[in-house]
Amino acid sequence: MFAGDYHSVFKGRGMNFEDVREYQPGDEIRAIDWNVTARLGTAFVKKFTEERELTVVLVVDVSASGNFGSVSQSKRELAAEIACVLAFSAIRNNDKVGLLLFSDRVELFI
Known part of the structure; x- marks a missing residue:
């Protein structure tokens, strides 16, 4: 997978x-x-x-709309879970991983 x-x-x-x-x-x-x-x-x-590595930048919306969701899971929690799976996959392939959190502006860039 x-x-x-x-x-x-x-x-x-x-x-x-x-x-x-x-x-x-x-x-x-x-x-x-x-x-x-x-x-x-x-x-x-x-x-x-051939040493080729990819750089994966995960872009995650952390605006107030992330509070929306079902009783069991909010949109923010689902986005965090998906970002973690994608980051784990990239790290397992020895790729570089970056993270961009944004709302109406850039909140954090790693």
Whole structure:
């Protein structure tokens, strides 16, 4: 429920070297690690990871209308619960989280 796939709009290889693995048909020739290939006698390619993190800013209405709701839960309580779930999800994915609380003006920005 919490995690999803992030599809990057950026093309190309990642910047951080992670590991080497055996060459598989279809791999880019320029990714071949020639030193490892020469040492082991079979083709190996470099594997890179791309460090991309998202910044999630939660925008929550804390105006007086938040007092409206049912007997069991107000609109403000529901908004707080949803914001917590979204923040937890973002943190689990190692994304940055910000919070903007507003009414007729900005009350708090973290």
